[in-house]
Amino acid sequence: xxxxxxxxxxxxxxxxxKDTELNRIRPLFEQAKKQEAEQAELARLRAEQAEREQKERxxxxxxxxxxxxxxxxxxxxxxxxxxxxxxxxxxxxREARLIAEKEVAELRAKQQAKDAAxxxxxxxxxxxxxxxxxxxxxxxxxxxxxxxxxxxxxxxIANGIDEEAAKAVIKLIHAGKIRNVLINF
Numbered sequence: 355x356x357x358x359x360x361x362x363x364x365x366x367x368x369x370x371x372k373d374t375e376l377n378r379i380r381p382l383f384e385q386a387k388k389q390e391a392e393q394a395e396l397a398r399l400r401a402e403q404a405e406r407e408q409k410e411r412x413x414x415x416x417x418x419x420x421x422x423x424x425x426x427x428x429x430x431x432x433x434x435x436x437x438x439x440x441x442x443x444x445x446x447x448r449e450a451r452l453i454a455e456k457e458v459a460e461l462r463a464k465q466q467a468k469d470a471a472x473x474x475x476x477x478x479x480x481x482x483x484x485x486x487x488x489x490x491x492x493x494x495x496x497x498x499x500x501x502x503x504x505x506x507x508x509x510x511i512a513n514g515i516d517e518e519a520a521k522a523v524i525k526l527i528h529a530g531k532i533r534n535v536l537i538n539f
């Protein structure tokens with residue numbers, strides 16, 4: 355560790371502490387190196403034994419891994435088969451549901467078309483009946499007016515007015531040209 359000017363007033367104390375600590379740990383370092391050499395020899399012997407044990411362990415692990423791989427492959431194949439069957443079943447259900455929904459929609463559309471056609475036929479029939487009723491009403495009204503005009507003309511003729519003059523008088527009365535005289539229908 356470098357002690358620089360950034361330590362300011364603590365720089366001298368830091369340098370002294372560093373020297374003291376280095377002097378204390380150097381013998382420990384040498385002793386550690388010696389122990390390390392002894393440990394290296396022990397480690398070599400142990401490594402040889404560990405290598406033998408490692409080979410045995412690796413052989414055992416390889417066998418277990420092979421057995422586990424076979425078991426996993428079988429489980430994966432089983433899971434894949436189950437998943438495929440589930441997806442096929444869901445697809446079939448979805449297709450059946452879509453077909454049923456389509457049929458319902460088609461039936462609904464046909465029924466709506468029938469209902470719309472019936473409403474249109476009913477509307478046209480109602481208009482036709484209203485027009486027919488209006489036509490009949492106009493005919494009755496015209497017949498009634500004609501009857502009233504004919505009766506008035508006949509009454510005028512019966513009272514000595516010739517037919518052409520009677521028609522002219524009725525037209526004037528109907529047109530409102532003669533005061534205080536009305537024809538009620």
